[in-house]
Amino acid sequence: MTNFTSASEQMNVETDIITLTRFILEEQKNFAPTATGELTLLLNALQFAFKFIAHNIRRAELINLIGVSGSANSTGDVQKKLDVIGDEIFINAMKSSGNVKVLVSEEQDDLIVFEGGGRYAVCTDPIDGSSNIDAGVSVGTIFGVYKLKDDSNGSINDVLRKGSEMVVAGYTMYGASTHLMLTTGHGVNGFTLDTQLGEFILTQPNLVIPQSRAIYSFNEGNSYYWPKYVQKYVEDLKKPQESTGKPYSSRYIGSMVADVHRTLLYGGIFAYPADSKSKNGKLRILYECFPMAMLMEQAGGACVNDKGERILDLLPKGIHDKSGIWMGSKGEVDRFVKYIE
Ligand code: AHG
Numbered sequence: 001m002t003n004f005t006s007a008s009e010q011m012n013v014e015t016d017i018i019t020l021t022r023f024i025l026e027e028q029k030n031f032a033p034t035a036t037g038e039l040t041l042l043l044n045a046l047q048f049a050f051k052f053i054a055h056n057i058r059r060a061e062l063i064n065l066i067g068v069s070g071s072a073n074s075t076g077d078v079q080k081k082l083d084v085i086g087d088e089i090f091i092n093a094m095k096s097s098g099n100v101k102v103l104v105s106e107e108q109d110d111l112i113v114f115e116g117g118g119r120y121a122v123c124t125d126p127i128d129g130s131s132n133i134d135a136g137v138s139v140g141t142i143f144g145v146y147k148l149k150d151d152s153n154g155s156i157n158d159v160l161r162k163g164s165e166m167v168v169a170g171y172t173m174y175g176a177s178t179h180l181m182l183t184t185g186h187g188v189n190g191f192t193l194d195t196q197l198g199e200f201i202l203t204q205p206n207l208v209i210p211q212s213r214a215i216y217s218f219n220e221g222n223s224y225y226w227p228k229y230v231q232k233y234v235e236d237l238k239k240p241q242e243s244t245g246k247p248y249s250s251r252y253i254g255s256m257v258a259d260v261h262r263t264l265l266y267g268g269i270f271a272y273p274a275d276s277k278s279k280n281g282k283l284r285i286l287y288e289c290f291p292m293a294m295l296m297e298q299a300g301g302a303c304v305n306d307k308g309e310r311i312l313d314l315l316p317k318g319i320h321d322k323s324g325i326w327m328g329s330k331g332e333v334d335r336f337v338k339y340i341e
């Protein structure tokens with residue numbers, strides 16, 4: 001089919017944009033022709049949740065949502081008001097989709113099993129990076145999706161599984177613009193929310209992370225507690241490198257979504273090491289480590305724990321289990337792995 005671009009080219013108007021909805025339907029046609037359309041409906045419910053959360057974050061300062069809500073979640077974090085609102089928006093969007101049976105949220109102590117017959121389990125960090133929210137730093141929603149096991153009616157066994165069994169993963173970052181990074185197992189695609197249209201528009205098709213980049217992203221405030229091999233690895237990054245004569249640059253925002261977004265686009269390595277203080281690190285396996293690991297690998301990067309084991313091969317025992325995590329350009333992760341004793 002010829003697409004009509006001559007007139008619009010002269011006026012520099014794009015007349016053949018790919019919305020997320022159109023993209024999902026094309027993916028379904030290309031990769032899952034026998035699909036029932038359930039995953040398409042689920043992705044539409046997810047994108048509604050992102051639009052609604054983005055709307056509330058944009059208005060937060062105006063309607064005074066900034067600041068703490070006074071309650072605390074299962075891991076003891078003091079919840080910001082937007083944590084609570086983001087969580088409720090997400091739960092309602094998943095429940096009303098009719099496609100989700102099981103939901104794990106950072107903000108919910110226990111698993112949620114919905115009435116009805118959905119065939120998907122969703123794991124989410126509704127608002128990641130909320131400690132930064134009062135300072136206007138980008139925060140985001142992280143999500144990972146499992147298809148229920150064939151014989152399951154929805155239980156914890158649908159989510160205490162390897163990350164390699166996730167069928168969809170991604171994040172939406174609420175920054176200057178609202179940016180969705182998505183994988184359904186066939187590469188990574190980036191979408192930007194056009195607030196006038198109310199549609200996510202494909203802006204970064206088939207994103208590939210650079211093979212290497214002299215950027216490291218860790219909270220060095222924890223370095224006293226790091227194992228010796230981690231300290232040696234970081235010290236060597238700070239020396240002038242043979243190839244460039246310059247040391248690595250340090251970039252750390254403190255919101256995982258923002259640090260991972262920069263790493264996907266620029267390359268480099270992001271890490272939250274397990275150490276003598278945190279024991280298993282700080283980031284949660286099901287709704288921070290697994291989704292970001294799937295995105296990184298689908299973009300041609302790598303993601304391992306402190307022993308160099310592939311994150312997606314880990315098997316969590318609890319829905320809020322944590323792991324140390326090292327992810328980013330394949331060349332950078334391979335360099336780190338060489339230091340592991
Ligand atoms: P959350 O806001 O969902 O609790 O996640 C915060 C996490 C993650 O976003 C970030 O990478 C990490 O906390 C930063 O931790 P430090 O402040 O200890 O560096």
Ligand code: MN
Pocket residue numbers: 125127128129256288
């Ligand atoms: Mn988080």
Ligand code: MN
Pocket residue numbers: 083106125126127128129130
């Ligand atoms: Mn969170």
